[in-house]
Structure formats: structure tokens, C-alpha cells
Amino acid sequence: MKHASFLPLSLSPLSRQLVMAGMLTTALVSTDLIINISHADSVTQQQSFNIQAGSLESALNQFAVQSGITVSFSPDVVAGIQADRFQGSAAPSTLITQLLADTGLQATLLANGSYSISKKSAPVAVTPKQKQSVELDDMLITSTRSDTQLKDSPQVVTVINREQIEQQMEMSSDTSQILSNLLPSFSPSRQKLTSGGETFRGRSPLFLIDGIPQSNPLRDGQRDGHTIDMSMVERVEVIHGASAIHGLGATGGIINFITRRPSQDTLKQSMNVQMTTPTGEFGDETSGYRTDYNLSGSKNDFEYTLGMSYERQGVFLDADGTEIGVDNVQGDIMNSKSYDLFTKLGYWIDDDQHIEASLNRYQVKGGNDYVSVDGDIEKGEPTTSVRGTPVGEAPYNRVLTTSLKYQNYDLAGMEFTAQAYRQEFEALFGSLESSSFYDPTLAPDSIDQTQIESVKKGAKFTLVKDGLLDDKLKITTGFDLLEDSSSQNLAMTNRSYVPEVVYKNYAPFLQLQLQPIDAVVLHAGVRYEHSELDVDDFTTVYNKGSTDVKGGSPDFSETLFNGGIVVSPLSWLSVFANYSEGFGMPDVGRVLREVNVAGATVDGLLDLEPIITTNREVGIRLNWDSVDFEVSYYESDSDLGSRLSANADNTQYMVNREKQEINGAEANLGWKVNDEHKLNLAYSYIRGRYDSDDDGKVDTDLNGQNIPPNRLIASWQAEWTPKLTSFVQASYNFDRNFDEEAGDDEEQFKAYGLIDATMAYKLSTGKIHAGITNLLNKDYFSYSSQTSYGSDTRNFKGRGRTLTIGYSLDF
Secondary structure, three states: OOEOOOOOOOOOHHHHHHHHHHHHHHHHOOOOEEEOOOOOOOOOOOEEEEEOOEEHHHHHHHHHHHHOOOEEEOHHHHOOOEEOOEEEEEOHHHHHHHHOOOOOEEEEEOOOOOEEEEEOOOOOOOOHHHHOEOOOOOOEEHHHOOOEEHHHOOOOEEEEOHHHHHHHHOOOOOHHHHHHHHOOOEOOOOOOOOOOOOOEOOEOEEEEEOOEEOOOHHHOOOOOOOOOOHHHEEEEEEEEOOOOOOOOOOOOEEEEEEEOOOOOOOOEEEEEEEEEEEOOOOOOOOOEEEEEEEEEEEEOOEEEEEEEEEEEEOOOEOOOOOEEOOOOOOOOOOOEEEEEEEEEEEEEOOOOEEEEEEEEEEEEEEOOOEEEEOOEOOOOEOOEEEEOOOOOOOOEEEEEEEEEEEEEEEEOOEEEEEEEEEEEEEEEOOOEEOHHHOOOOOOOOOEEOEEEEEEEEEEEEEEEEEEHHHHOEEEEEEEEEEEEEEEEEEOOOOEEEEEEEEEEEEEEEEEEEEEEEOOEEEEEEEEEEEEEEEEOOEEOOHHHOOOEEEOEOOEEEEEEEEEEEEEEEEOOEEEEEEEEEEEEOOOHHHHHHOOOOOOOEHHHOHHHOOEEEEEEEEEEEEEEOOEEEEEEEEEEEEEEEEEEEEOOOOOOEEEEEEEEEEEEEEEEEEEEOOOOEEEEEEEEEEEEEEOOOOOOOOOEEOOOOOOOOOEEEEEEEEEOOOOEEEEEEEEEEOOEEOOHHHOOOOOEEOOEEEEEEEEEEEOOOOEEEEEEEOOOOOOOEOHHHHHOOOOOOOOOEOOOOEEEEEEEEEO
């Protein structure tokens, strides 16, 4: 039996219970599976359904529970057959016929009002795709490397499904904005190309695409939040807190973008077009538009997915209708163009072996049509934009991510996965007049622009053995290899700013999951990291004294541990605790380019030591009837953390290595009021401190560049009719006073709240949708402008009320 190579959408809390009920019944009945629910309604009466994609057996379970109609069938009749997702209103007789379409099965309505499923007398051919069983159900988290069930995870995990992604994209295509809207522990979006100051639980997250690292810790240009268009993403798995399971970089957590999966149909296509404009002014300069297209399907043992997107964004306006300042140096998504080309090809070698190749090419580039006009922080005047052409080439991100993956689902009774990947990342920053760039032998001025180039090559090997000790123990082991080559140049004068740094790493790991009794799940793991940095002899720029620095190859070895427990005294209640360690590097490039002491050697630079972050967490999960609730408290500490601080004019930033302690709490409450309405409330509290005087004790608040505000996010999803739906979300970022007990009032954050909404209507062909961000046209300065990057040059306001209108079609 083949295994499908796709990642189904996340189940709602109610659907989880329905599936669990179906699974329990399956276990109790060994021959004929008979689902007995309350007395059946009329099979022709319209009802609301929410059937998740997955096995036909699971779909029939959900159909029976939601319709109240008894369905009987033999497990071997439906084994290995898949069913697509269905959400909306339909007559049970119509829906069950749709579920069985092209399966060779039929539903017979019996005299007692129940359905019996059997093979047709002249069965049709079943494609290999339909024979494939589900590799991962909606409860499994693939980013853990061992496919941990969500309910068994000892730390907080959030899954953002395709429906949520589409919902958010009806309002904004900005990846950072989408994450911020759905994750209260993620900093408010800067609405810029740079993600500087956008942290997760107060630390840097590791961004992945299908497990491939996108972050660039060796020379962190803070552009890793824009490496893929969200229309290419099937779902996002977010692991909260430090984790070493994917190696370098996950000191704050893991954000894994899992790309679109091939359709099981012969051919399925979807397209979307939309236009965005501020409500206060309609025009070519302020309007933006985007289009995306996806094609997927399968034929015999082949499967394929192709995606394309293009977007042009206009000038952003604040609530007063004034052009928001463009960030000509760090980069901006306003007045920009972006495109994404994505393809994924798969082939089944036999029933248990699958090979898959994928490629994603993404670029976003500024238009270079505007220059910023300094504001005045003391007077409350924002940075704005006027028409003009900045010096040099426009800032851009250019990323190519490729992967080749092999899976064997029965290698001597084990599941084996091997993945080889390559990522090429190039980021150009805008021109800047800085004393750091001055060299009297080149030019009388000191204008230049920097360019970061990084190439990552790596491989991941994972072996999973399940069912040990009478199905109580699962063992996952593996080995990772990574080589990351990064450098930074001064593009206008063709000089080296940061020498090439080659990071080599290998890391074996072992992860155990033991369930000694039904109510207890234990987790334990260890990962050994061995890393080496190779840097040749180099000379710093003129501003740093043209200092000669002797190269070297410092190496580091760290053994990282994790452990956790989940106790479920009741079927709807579980308590969890977790300890984990994350492994990261400071911004090596910043350290190297700041060397100005004669005789310095790479081997002697203490600042190159790695960042080890420990994460401790306890929490409670509740999934009772129509209510799901999760609350957790965490502590994240590092003895040698990494903090950036700015110079006097906020043009250059230095790396500070200090002890850091961060603690916080997260809570999430969901309530499915009925089949048509669902409410959700999420809250995050966080505080961070660092050791400013090197006495071993934390004494000063981490600022807004590191710590997000305490945040509250509420949402309401409604289905008014089978055709009309709406979604409203409100976020509130609470006041924050940094070191107010010390009398320091220079860095205070003034709270602000935003409301967004979207509405969609299904037509006979396709769907129209309209989304509004900042519905009340709130006038505010962004969080980063108020707390971390604030200067007259970067005193940016947030966007005013903005309207997006679009049309989408599946065919």
C-alpha cells in the first residue's frame, strides 16, 4: 500500500473529537465497522458538513457523526482510498455519493434509514493515487522529525492550515503580517522587507521551507521572513521555544513553511487575482495587484505541482493619507514587485518508496521610485516619502531553494527519509552614506550599498522505528550535515565588507517517545552538534583601520538535550512539561567586520562562541466538547546571548554578548459556538532582561528590538449562508515601559489596537472576496519605530485603512 506524500489540513477541535470517536469505534469492532449514531434525519435535507481530507474511512466516520446517519462497511473495502475535503451545505445523499465518486464503491440506502457501503458490481479502475494511504494525518507534526501527534507534544505547537492562510491573504500577503496576526508571541509586523526586530518569544526563530533552513545566522541581514510567497504554502508548523531538532538557529522556535501538495485528481487548478488600495486615495501609485496560479495532479505513479505568483505593491499611506516613509536602506515591500516560481515532482518507485524533487525561486525588489523624508520624533512627525530616485540599485531579496527527497516506508520495518538540499540567498541593501564605507583612495564621499550572499548545502537522514515494546516505544534517529558559506560585499565599490565565512556542521541525534500507559507519554532526546568556522586572513575596511586579521578555524562541540512529559488524566484534559535546548550562532559577520585591534585572530575572538538557549515550559491543554483551551508558562535563558545595540545615529549596530533571561506565558481559547460561528482568543505575556555590567546578574530590560509587546488577538469566523462567510480579527498591543523603575522614560511604547475583516461570497463559478485591514483607520507609529529602530530617519507610521478585492477559482 502506498503512502501519500502530502500534508492534510489541520482539524478543528470539533473535528478532532469526531475523528477520535471514529478511531475508537474502529478499534472496538474487528470485522464489520458499524457506526451507530442517533436516529437518521432525512437523507435529502440540507445539512452543514466539515469533512477533512484524508482516508475514506475517516471521511465516512465524520459523515456519520455529522449527519446522524448510520453507515456500515467492511474496513478492507475502503482500505487505502482517499477522500477530498468538503466544507459547506449538502444533502447527505448527495455528499455520500460525492465521497464515493471514482472509488468503485456504492452506498445503498437501507429500509432502516442507514447506508451500507459495498463494491459496485462492475468496479471501476482505482488509480494508484487513490490507493495511497495517508502518510500524515492532521494530528501529526512533521517538524518534530518523528511525526509527533499534536496531543502528545510536550511543548506548544501551532499549525496554520491552508484555509487560514487564504483567509489572511485576502487581507495582506505580507508573511510577517500573517504570522503576527496568528501568533501573539510574534512581534508586530514592521510592514517592511527587513524583519529586524521581529522576534518569536523574544528570540530569533528558525525559518524553514519543507525543513530547509532559510535563516542566515552567520551574517544576519534580517531578511529571512521573505523567501517564499504564501500562496505556495500548504500549512505552517510552528514549534514554540528553543529546539535543536533542525540544528542551528532555532533559539526562539521553528517556523516551517510546508509547500503545496500534489492533488490526487488527474488535474486540479486554482487561480486568484486581487487588487489592493488605501480607502482614502485611489490611484496607480497607491494601488497594488497580485495574481497566483496553482496546478497539480497525478498520473499513474507520477505526481506534480506547479505554482506561480506575481505581485506589485503600491505606496502605503497612513491613516492621514500621507505616504509612509520608504526604507531605502534596509528594504521595503511598498513600491515593490515580487514573483515566485514553484514546482514539486514526485514518483512512486513501488508501493513503499517515493522520491520527490522541488524547486522554489522567489524574488522581491523595490521600485526605487521614492526617497524618504526624515520625520521628527520629538515633535511626533513621521518619516514620509516623496517621488525621487535613490542612489544605486533598488534593494532586493533573491532566493533559490531546491530539494531532493527519498522516503522508504518499509525499510526492514522502519521508515527512512533522506533529503539533500541547497539554498542560494542574495540580499542587496540600499545605498547609505556612512563613515564605515569611507575610503580616501576610492572616492571623496562615503556612499555605498552592501550585499549579502549565502549558499547552504546540506543533507538530512531520519530513521523511525515504531511499535516497539508492544507498541509503546517509538525511536527516531538521524544524522544532519550542513555547510553554510556567507559573505558581505560593498556592491558599489566592489570591496569585501565581511570575509567569506564557511560554517561546517554535522549532528547525529536520537529521539525517544515512550507511552508506558495510555495516560502518559514520555519524550527524551539528545543531539550532538559539532561545528567549525573557516575564515581566511582578511583586512577590515578603512574605517576600522584597515586592520589585518589572521584567519582561523575555531570549532565548537555541544551536546544538547530535551525531555518532556504529557499526562492525560481525562480524555479531554492533558498536562505537559518540557525542557529543551537550542543552538545558535551570533552574527559572525558583524563581529568580524568590527575588528580594529592589531594582532587579532579569528581563533581568539570570544564573541564567536555559540549561543546555547535553554527552554523550560509547563502547560495545560483542554479539549472539551466545543471548547479548546491551552495555557503555558515558559522560561528561556542563555548565559552568552546575542543582543544588537545601535550607534548614536542608528545607522550601525554592534553585537553584545551578555547573559539573558526571558520569561512569558501564552494562552489560547477557542469556542465553536455552533456549526456557523467560531470564536478565538489568544494572549501572550513576555519580559526579557540582560546583564549590562557583566556581574552575572540580569539587571536591564531587553528593548523592543528583542521583546515584543504583550499582545491580545481575538477573532470571529462566521458562515452566514452556504455561500456567504466572514472573518473579523482584532489585535491589541499593550503599553510597555522599559526600565521604568530606573527612571528611564526614553523608550516607552504607546499601545495601539487594530481591527481587520474579510468577507467572501461563492458564485456559481468561483468566489469573490473583500478584505479590509485597519478597519477603523487607526493612526499609529509602528512598534519597532517606537521602541528599537526609532530615529528621525525611521519614524515610520503603520498603514491606514486598506481595501483588498479579489476573485478566486478552483477548476
